[in-house]
Amino acid sequence: MVVFGRGVEAVLGPSAKLLRLLGLWSPQKGDTSHNGSALTGYLTLALIFGLMVTSALKLLMDRPRELDELGACIFIVTMLAEVFFKMLCFVVQRPTLHKLVQLLTEIRADGSTGERNDEIRRGYQILVDRMFLLIMVTATATQTLWAAAPVIYQPLNEDGEVTRLLPLSMWLPLDMNASPNYEVIYLVQVLLMPLASASLLFDFVFIDLMVRIAAELEILDYSFSGLSKNPKSVSATSKNEFKSVHTVSDGEINLQLAKNVKHHQEILRSVDLLEEAMNTGVFIQFLASTIAISCNIFAATSVTLYDSQFKQLIIILLIQSGLYCIFGQVVTDQSEKLMHSAYSCEWVDCDTRFRRSLLTFSVGATRPIEFTVGRMYKLSRETFLQVLQGSYAMFNMLYTFQSNR
Secondary structure, three states, X not given: OOOOXXXXXXXXXXXXXXXXXXXXXXXXXXXXXXHHHHHXXXXXXXXXXXXXXXXXXXXXXXXXXXXXXXXXXXXXXXXXXXXXXXXXXXXXXXXHHHHHHHHHHHHHHXXXXXXXXXXXXXXXXXXXXXXXXXXXXXXXXXHHHHHHHHHHOOOEOOOOOEOOOOOOOOOOOOOOOOOOHHHHHHHHHHHHHHHHHHHHHHHHHHHHHHHHHHHHHHHHHHHHHOOOOOOEEEOOOXXXXXXXXOOOOHHHHHHHHHHHHHHHHHHHHHHHHHHHHHHHHHHHHHHHHHHHHHHHHHHHHHOOOOHHHHHHHHHHHHHHHHXXXXXXXXXXXXXXHHHHHHHHOOHHHOOHHHHHHHHHHHHHOOOOOOOEEOOOEEOOHHHHHHHHHHHHHHHHHHHHHHHOO
């Protein structure tokens, strides 16, 4: 069962707790653990930066000759660069995220409570928690296979000697095939590979917040459609018969409308904060995914060594980008229902003041809520298709170039 606490940290899901262990999601200022968390975060950033630089040096100092191996190396560099820059953007945007979390906490505590509202929030949160568990299990299994592949598969070179491979492509100014250099480097890479999952943690923090905004929009839809001066309840004698509970005064229903409008304004403010927080990071995610998916598909069709790992990573990359677009579309769809919910309430029985206020709100609600990242990508189904089309175009270019050699 999902428990809904009232504190600020209760708004975030399990991904934020794991990021806090990495020092990437610090508590509010004034907490005694803030300095230790910052030190851990700087260390995490330094380790990811080191992996990214050594992998990039492989392309510069010892570039693979075969195109398929080069594609696999570019894929690794791209993914590590994505993790590092998303991590950096997340750390920079932590003050904005703190404001957003505080705002969502206040929204939930300020008049939008109730059994039905909590049930709506619970349903969305259970969905995200299940997806988070599934993705993390898949990512862990993929990382395990990737780390074990150099031990399981040991191809021979032209001289008939066993080629020592590493989980991640990298270059260092030393003989990495000699013992104990190889063993130490292999162990360090295996220990640091879980840090690559930090990218998924960032994704689920943002997705968790998007889902909570979608839940608030659904609650607001229900609240608008239920506006009435003569609310009804089901009769105790028959489920098909209704009776009035009590009559609501003009002042009371106008007050409820004002609360709904305030709720909507708070939701719009939370959308602006979330868009500001994930603007650069998710834009980098889409660019990196376009490159990584194309390189990954190309490597999966050419390399037999990491065939299963590449195929699993393709699935993770597709889900990673797809979740943003899916839940961005969910928020848009929920916002489009607001005008219809407002019109479906019993406004005919209300006074002129209520009708004018409702009309003003309906005109403003005609524009759906849309998340835009990088000032060019809207989180929608169409954007996900564009990412897939761009990835296929790059894959087709690589495949054609390889075929002509």
